[in-house]
Amino acid sequence: MKKAVLITGASAGIGLATAKYLADQGYQVFGTTRSITKRQAVVDEAKAKYGDQLQFIELDVTKDESVKSAISDVMNKAGHLDAVVCNAGSGIYGTVEEMPMAMVYSQFETNYFGYLRVLQAVIPSMRERKAGHIVLLSSLGGVVCVPFQSHYSAGKYAVEGLTQGLRQELYGTGVKVAAIRPGDIQTEFNDTTYLNIPENSPYKKRCQACWDVINKNMKIAPKPILVAKKIHKVLKSKNPKAYYTAADFVSSLLPILFPLMTSKLKEKILRIFYGIDFK
Numbered sequence: 001m002k003k004a005v006l007i008t009g010a011s012a013g014i015g016l017a018t019a020k021y022l023a024d025q026g027y028q029v030f031g032t033t034r035s036i037t038k039r040q041a042v043v044d045e046a047k048a049k050y051g052d053q054l055q056f057i058e059l060d061v062t063k064d065e066s067v068k069s070a071i072s073d074v075m076n077k078a079g080h081l082d083a084v085v086c087n088a089g090s091g092i093y094g095t096v097e098e099m100p101m102a103m104v105y106s107q108f109e110t111n112y113f114g115y116l117r118v119l120q121a122v123i124p125s126m127r128e129r130k131a132g133h134i135v136l137l138s139s140l141g142g143v144v145c146v147p148f149q150s151h152y153s154a155g156k157y158a159v160e161g162l163t164q165g166l167r168q169e170l171y172g173t174g175v176k177v178a179a180i181r182p183g184d185i186q187t188e189f190n191d192t193t194y195l196n197i198p199e200n201s202p203y204k205k206r207c208q209a210c211w212d213v214i215n216k217n218m219k220i221a222p223k224p225i226l227v228a229k230k231i232h233k234v235l236k237s238k239n240p241k242a243y244y245t246a247a248d249f250v251s252s253l254l255p256i257l258f259p260l261m262t263s264k265l266k267e268k269i270l271r272i273f274y275g276i277d278f279k
């Protein structure tokens with residue numbers, strides 16, 4: 001019997017690459033999007049290549065009812081879930097001082113509470129079956145904060161904590177939990193990020209300079225297949241680690257080297273890297 005996996009946010013980027021890769025590996029994949037109509041080309045292409053082995057369903061992680069009905073749809077179709085990949089996410093960029101509160105709530109609604117809604121819907125059946133893999137998309141931004149991405153990073157730090165907590169709670173139940181920490185990966189992420197760099201902002205010069213570097217880095221970043229393969233590695237593992245980095249070689253060193261440095265040194269390195277080491 002094929003292993004059934006649910007991937008949230010599978011219509012683009014990391015989620016789409018993972019959906020295709022896992023379908024290629026023989027998994028029964030359920031990928032989600034908020035709107036099949038808006039993603040019709042992606043859905044049609046998947047249908048043509050994979051048939052029912054990669055099915056798209058509508059799910060908005062910010063809405064309780066949407067999550068409940070999507071999970072019950074998957075359960076009706078597959079009978080059970082062997083794995084869930086909480087991946088659907090978005091970004092916001094700007095200063096702490098100037099970011100509209102509504103956008104901060106919206107960021108956490110998707111990137112943290114969105115994971116939680118899906119987890120609460122899938123964990124009971126995994127626990128009862130005494131089996132399952134839960135993969136949470138964190139970020140290297142959950143290890144160190146990229147300047148002007150405080151709220152995105154805060155959400156990913158929350159996911160890092162959630163990973164540790166869940167691993168302890170589910171210890172001995174047969175349900176395995178791991179987080180993936182991608183570095184920069186070439187996806188739609190920057191295009192959909194909510195940007196708040198007001199023209200008259202006192203931070204304008206540094207905030208814009210940093211965003212320019214972030215965008216430049218994205219253009220030369222690894223493709224999402226790198227992350228898809230790391231997720232597959234976790235799904236194959238009987239006893240996964242808590243955290244897996246999926247990044248280019250230099251960025252992969254970050255979780256190893258940064259804990260050895262003082263805060264001031266880390267901050268200086270980041271300012272230089274992002275071209276904002278000026279006042």
Ligand SMILES: NC(=O)c1ccc[n+]([C@@H]2O[C@H](COP(=O)([O-])OP(=O)(O)OC[C@H]3O[C@@H](n4cnc5c(N)ncnc54)[C@H](OP(=O)(O)O)[C@@H]3O)[C@@H](O)[C@H]2O)c1
Nearest residue numbers: 009011012013014033034060061088089139185187188189
């Ligand atoms: N790209 C990077 O450099 C990078 C680095 C570290 C971590 N990550 C993390 O990796 C994950 C995927 O990012 P990505 O780069 O692949 O982004 P992406 O290309 O922008 O794709 C985002 C996906 O999330 C879905 N989505 C967004 N909001 C949603 C919501 N409210 N409910 C349900 N689905 C929603 C989108 O689906 P629809 O629009 O079709 O609904 C889309 O499939 C995120 O958690 C991100 O934080 C990315």
